[in-house]
Amino acid sequence: MANLGVSASLDTGSLTWDFAALTDPGRVRANNEDTIAFDASLGLVLLADGMGGYNGGEVASGMAIALLQASFGRWLAHAGPTANPRAVRRALQAGTDEANAAILEAGVANMQLQGMGTTLVLAAFGSKRAIVGHIGDSRCYRLRNEKLEQLTRDHSLLQEQLDAGAITPEQAILSPHRNLVTRALGIERHVELEMHEHNVKPGDLFLLCSDGLSEMVPDAQLFTLLLQDIGLSEKATLLVSTANDNGGRDNISVVLARAGSGEALEASG
Numbered sequence: 001m002a003n004l005g006v007s008a009s010l011d012t013g014s015l016t017w018d019f020a021a022l023t024d025p026g027r028v029r030a031n032n033e034d035t036i037a038f039d040a041s042l043g044l045v046l047l048a049d050g051m052g053g054y055n056g057g058e059v060a061s062g063m064a065i066a067l068l069q070a071s072f073g074r075w076l077a078h079a080g081p082t083a084n085p086r087a088v089r090r091a092l093q094a095g096t097d098e099a100n101a102a103i104l105e106a107g108v109a110n111m112q113l114q115g116m117g118t119t120l121v122l123a124a125f126g127s128k129r130a131i132v133g134h135i136g137d138s139r140c141y142r143l144r145n146e147k148l149e150q151l152t153r154d155h156s157l158l159q160e161q162l163d164a165g166a167i168t169p170e171q172a173i174l175s176p177h178r179n180l181v182t183r184a185l186g187i188e189r190h191v192e193l194e195m196h197e198h199n200v201k202p203g204d205l206f207l208l209c210s211d212g213l214s215e216m217v218p219d220a221q222l223f224t225l226l227l228q229d230i231g232l233s234e235k236a237t238l239l240v241s242t243a244n245d246n247g248g249r250d251n252i253s254v255v256l257a258r259a260g261s262g263e264a265l266e267a268s269g
Contacts, residue, residue, distance in 0.1 A: 018030035027248030033057030034253040043125040049210040050118030060118040071095035103186030117184040133195040155183035202261040212250035216243035
């Protein structure tokens, strides 16, 4: 397992944020095409699940995360931490456009990378809100008051079939089309980052994950694991090990972000 930046934190004034991240190749695949990152100073969390032959997935996901992190960092340094949500959305879409163009161009320049692409899920955390964006079937969940809610809706053929009533949830579990996404970064000239703003309360726990977790760990079990009274890094390890115990058929990546009360932190310190 590769552990990234456990226990990093961000203080936005009224809320504090703690982060932990973990990625693992799983039990079946030799290489890991997922890339994860978070920047506590920016309140930015990023996760990409790459696809494509001859290491193309690794290249695509790595490019997406590196370019988005750099782009948003430059923008936030200029705009400042009090930038309004609409401006944050524009900056995230601009960074997505930049990454999309770069991945496309790299595929054209190198035949071995042709057709590579990646899913993307991200979150920008502030003092009172979280802006969550995604492309493809990587997901974001929020645990609040012992209720788990999926905040993203997969851009996938399977989700379209479910929405149309063509298949039942029970049939979806056995569907051969589970991994076919209808939207990905680096495939077409333009791709929209679907974004939604969510209010945040102290105690909220956000989970961003690749389908290597969501395919292996049913929501009911995911809920139980996230409720465990353990630290964030231990929780990330538990999620990944459970996905491996359940089969580990794909790369597994998780990023956790937990909101805490700044006042409570001062009192306890």
